[in-house]
Amino acid sequence: MPLHNADIAALFEEIADLLELGDENPFRIRAYRNAARVVGGLSLDLAAKLAEGAELPKLPGIGADLGGKIREIATTGSCKLLEKLRGRFPAGITELLALPGVGPKRVRALHEAHIDSLEDLRRAARAGKLPALPGFGEKTAQRITDAAQAQLGTTRRFKLAVAAQYAEPLAKYLDGVLAGSYRRMKDTVGDLDFLVVSDEPEKAIARFVKYPEVREVLAQGTTRSSVRLASGIQADLRVVPRQSYGAALHYFTGSKAHNIEVRKLGQARGLKVNEYGVWRGERRIAGETEESVYAAVGLPYIEPELREAQGELEAARRGELPRLLELADLRGDLHAHTSASDGRNSVREMALAAKAAGLQYLAITEHSRRLAMARGLDPRRIEKQMAEIDALSAELRGITVLKGIEVDILEDGSLDLPDSILQKLDLAVGAVHGKFNFPRARQTERLLAALDNPHISILAHPTGRLIGEREAYELDMLAVMRKAKRRGVALELNAHPDRLDLNDVHCRMAKDEGVLVAIGSDAHGVDGFGVLRYGVGQARRGWLEKKDVLNARPLAELRRWLARPARPSIDVARGLS
């Protein structure tokens, strides 16, 4: 069982937790958390790289020691330090750290009282033992008891589009702006962060806690407040004066790791960066706008989606920031369904809706026959739809409908339709809709085989993940990308908020590998194009520019790309990789 970057990151987090319980040097603990973040956000599969005998690449914040531990974990599945630390504390004690209001100090106090798990904690709470513990008291004990009962230790995150339903009305109510991971367009958000400019912060906070959807006020101070909404999502408000707006927006947008980097840059220039501004001694030299904050530390403005401490500060310093894709750059959509399969509207209705959404072309890509429950199309019904599209095209103006298919990739990597019908279509989008649990090698082989088909233009939702429901299937993504590159196939970024697949890390990997990304709405109705903004958000998080995105190209260029004779049916490059 090979360990992937996420597994290595999880072990580093565990080491950090256990070191924290051991009251170790906080900077050493931070080094492990930083390493977890760096490794977890890497597109390159470290274990695979090491298995090939390659050297570990130079990674920020990872020196000789942590590099050695990565090697040790990748090859043995664990490391000596972790085993030693695990021996020092009862198994499962780190789950207590996840409870809100519980940090290392309180876990140690609990441990002294032989409370070493969530179950122990609930039992001790029922017996009324908690308030007597050092540093607890009635209120703290109650808060922790409630959290333990509500299973709050299991961090609940909300899909971006779900969070939007709560976030945007509240932002309007507050007359404020959204910051945090929501503004950075992360695929899921843990809480909502709002910023309001006001010289009467108490008033703004009073209005905040009176919002009808507030279920519980978690904290209420003179400049900030936290509440839990009826939906269960936590909302944080920060109120600042006008002259601090940019600094506060920067601070509250994060990410935390990005902020730390910016503050360090400031420090090197003798400046202090906080949420009120950039300071030289007592004097504020910047802070009204985010641009002024970056300028003060010698950088151009950095887009929120890039602020993950993944090389954006270095790129900014060198003047090499990407010019990120924008929603308006999308010229068309290459993945949509109609009522012929499992959609809700006709081709005509979908085409008009796409036009209204500002698109110039739309590919209709129904499911293929294998997906019977979605009323997948067989060749006969495809021919019928092609005729329908031809007739429609004769009268439609301002929108071009392309004839496509979302063809199932079968277990052996062959496609669910014969070449004889695929070649009549403008494009075929290949997709996996079953057998998600193949072992990594077999799943990879299956996709590589599918890419050999000369008619496949786009690989849809390449990892099959459903956020919060289904993990991505096991896959050697690098091998798939390199093959897609050789075969001239684009990889989809499915913009549906349940998918967002490719994710941000994979988008950046695609860019690095020179693979085109197609942002598809997967619309199943006329209201389905609005999700493109989430797709663009992830694309931006993956550093994608207009040139990296297939459907940012004008129709004529797209047609040339689709029609080019480049895809031989035999992979001449096979054996060279």
Place this chain on the structure above:
DNA sequence: GCCGTTTTCGGCCCGACTGTTTTCAGTCG
């Protein structure tokens, strides 16, 4: 544990809110 146009040693981002610790620690973002 990392890192260096101040440094190979001595630093390491910064502030708010809560509760209980009577002067601030713990936690969080």
